[in-house]
Amino acid sequence: MKAMVTTLALLVSFSSVTFADTIAIIGTGQVAKALGPEFAAQGHDIVYGSRDPDSQNAKDIVAMTPGNATAQLPKDSVRDASIVVLAVPGELVEEIARGLGDLSGKIIIDPTNALEGDWETELSMGVSTSNGRIIQDAAPDAFVVKAFSTLNWRQMVEPGGDISILLAGDSEAAKAKVSELVSAMDLHPIDLGDIDNARWIEGMTILWLNNRISGRPHFEFHLRVVD
Numbered sequence: 001m002k003a004m005v006t007t008l009a010l011l012v013s014f015s016s017v018t019f020a021d022t023i024a025i026i027g028t029g030q031v032a033k034a035l036g037p038e039f040a041a042q043g044h045d046i047v048y049g050s051r052d053p054d055s056q057n058a059k060d061i062v063a064m065t066p067g068n069a070t071a072q073l074p075k076d077s078v079r080d081a082s083i084v085v086l087a088v089p090g091e092l093v094e095e096i097a098r099g100l101g102d103l104s105g106k107i108i109i110d111p112t113n114a115l116e117g118d119w120e121t122e123l124s125m126g127v128s129t130s131n132g133r134i135i136q137d138a139a140p141d142a143f144v145v146k147a148f149s150t151l152n153w154r155q156m157v158e159p160g161g162d163i164s165i166l167l168a169g170d171s172e173a174a175k176a177k178v179s180e181l182v183s184a185m186d187l188h189p190i191d192l193g194d195i196d197n198a199r200w201i202e203g204m205t206i207l208w209l210n211n212r213i214s215g216r217p218h219f220e221f222h223l224r225v226v227d
């Protein structure tokens with residue numbers, strides 16, 4: 001019975017594109033600056049979660065965001081949010097997710113990559129599972145969706161052609177909601193299964209970055225869906 005009520009609540013809260021969501025974006029860096037204004041332009045209310053919400057950088061990102069965006073401390077920023085974006089350093093996701101308090105029932109969008117190695121020569125994965133799995137374990141009652149990790153922030157704003165956004169997550173309803181956000185940015189969502197598949201998506205970023213580092217052809221991921 002509890003599972004049925006939870007599923008129904010999830011469907012009701014995630015089902016409509018017509019309602020504005022409050023989206024907390026943790027971080028005020030490049031990905032936050034790309035996704036925040038994009039989601040605000042779709043009519044959502046944006047709250048940035050910053051360690052220093054009074055900084056000039058936080059003021060700048062609020063100013064570049066349509067609507068009534070604000071910046072607050074990370075834990076405060078998630079309080080009224082139905083969606084939380086972790087636009088933070090990949091090696092810190094567990095600590096940052098745990099520091100946000102109770103994330104039960106919220107969708108967490110995870111664009112992060114846990115990279116180790118040398119940006120001049122070769123990168124590799126810095127975790128034995130994936131950041132998506134680590135975040136899901138840190139917030140077991142939230143709905144983590146891996147998304148936006150395999151493209152540069154510039155292409156989030158100006159795709160310049162077809163680009164797939166590879167999704168992984170255990171909740172179909174949460175992936176459907178994130179797909180709406182993605183599609184409205186002229187990007188193409190593609191569902192790659194449950195959250196453990198985040199490992200392979202994060203591996204794709206390693207391929208993508210190492211190709212670039214080594215001087216091999218740079219590319220974007222565009223998967224052609226067939227029947």
Ligand SMILES: NC(=O)c1ccc[n+]([C@@H]2O[C@H](COP(=O)([O-])OP(=O)(O)OC[C@H]3O[C@@H](n4cnc5c(N)ncnc54)[C@H](OP(=O)(O)O)[C@@H]3O)[C@@H](O)[C@H]2O)c1
Pocket residue numbers: 026027028029030031032049050051052058086087088089090091092096111112113114148149150151152153154
């Ligand atoms: N850059 C890209 O093109 C791109 C594309 C796809 C995915 N990604 C991934 O997305 C994530 C964010 O990337 P980004 O380029 O936006 O990173 P970034 O520019 O370095 O911004 C990270 C943000 O995290 C916040 N933060 C919280 N705790 C922090 C700490 N202890 N140290 C440093 N920053 C902290 C900071 O905001 P406050 O100072 O306001 O707290 C900072 O602005 C990374 O995992 C990256 O791998 C990046």
